[in-house]
Amino acid sequence: MSQGRDIYGDYATLPIPESELRSTLNIFMVYMGVLAVIAAIFAGSGLAQMYDLKTAISVSIIGNMLLAIFGGLIAYIGGATKANTYMLLRYPLGRIGAIIGSLIVSALPLIIWFAVETWLFAITVNVIYPGHPLTSIVASSIWGGLLMMTTAYIGYKALSILSYITVPFWYTLIMIGLAAAIDLNGGFDILWRIRPQTIAPLGIGITYVFGLYAAGCVITSDVSRYGIKKWSGSIAWGVHVVLFMTFLLFAGAAMTLLTGAPNVIVAIAQIGLGVGALLLAILGQWTTNDNNLWSAALAWVNITGKLTKRVWVLITGVIGTAIAALWGGLWGMSLDPFIMFGILLGNFIPPVGAVLIADYYIVSKHLIKREYKFIPGSKVSLVNIPGVVSIFIGGFAGWVATTYGYRLPTGIGVADSIILSFILYLILTTIMYKLKIKFEIGEWIISEVGI
């Protein structure tokens, strides 16, 4: 049977052919490029307000190990099937459910985060080099947004080349900047002795760390499908998150404990590395934000079945850049409404991952005994009722837990939403299957172009 024609680009709707597969190192570099962002260091600041450095490191390692498991399980599905997230969702949610899932997971939030990251990039550039017309927030947003669009426009090849250029340099310079900041602010002796007045329970910190990247875990398949081995993505994801996310959180926490602020980039500029700081800001944000845009474009192709991935990169990129340059830059308005909407959607992202894991590893393998297939002629349902119900109930539970502090069962939004949707999906599918109630409605036959 034909493997299908890639009319959208970057195999947006088809499994990756063998000739396009990449090494585990390549997958690792792309993940590392996504993580190479100042916001990851800023997140360490939250830990510094709860713990001393030693506890912050322990909490980070445990939280990141949980992320490695959650993201690793999803990355394996992409590696085994060679399909991206939005294609995979056709099984646990159905074709129409997958459209809803793709809107929740990538299509909408990633445009918002692209805008926010572009805006943050512009602010950083403006802080490092104030007073120049090209470094104003409006101008930096525009040229920054355009830069980030170029690699996403070209595709996966460009994303990985940029990651290869950036990653070794970026992490080394962050390490050097951190060491310099510690050296200038009293050294390690003082750093290990500083502690906040009260130490928070470990569980709060672990779920805080898990919540930082849980949404990112859900779209790991977009990259892991390129892995030469089924497990390439899982290994790359696990190593990058356990070692390097822990390092970035440590950097942010250490900077905050010593100086009161986590801004490593400013510290790097202060030690006379102006160009280095600028390069860090540009390359770091670029390797993260082009992936946001690329994944959003893949999602839109799968949702609409119209226009190529490149056109969607341009559409979503222009919208994101306009929000950053006009809304945030020119009119000086807060991006909070967008961020709030992104956070609201964020409650429903981890449940999508939970349902996918439950369906692939348990329901499909052991209950209804089917394989995920994406070649032309393969059949999927239109709506998988337990899947759609589980992500909405799980997401709502997460929102309630975060907003009102109800224990459902943990009281921590991300954890509650994952646990609840995972269990709910298993219960609903098992009961309906045993009672011979059809839980997948309608039928959709995958066409020659993968939609």
Next chain:
Amino acid sequence: MANTLNIKKFALSSLYLMLVFGILTILLGYISGSYRGFYLSLTLGLIILITSVVYIPLIHRRRDDDIKGVAIPALQALWVTTSMALGYMVTAYAPYFNIPITISTILFVLGFIMLIYGTYTMLKISKVSRVPLAV
């Protein structure tokens, strides 16, 4: 066959050159007289040194006619060393490190050579072996 052999030789000689640059970087840091400069050189130089030491034997073990088998590790190692070259160029002159101007200039030039030569080598290996640049 001759072409394959050239790739292996070319890749190995390039990595040996990077190894020498790495050692030179550490030595330059040592004679800079500044502990900050030394730590900087040690960080940058060691990454190149370790990468070369790990990958050179790996390439040596590959068969001469295994074009892909030679090109993949060669490109992976060269990406690391070439990316680090950017580090040399942005850090060499930073006042914080207190590196004398002569040594700073040598480090900057080393970084520049590594950047240009590394890029050239990767493009050539990728073209001849038909292995994607971002392998």
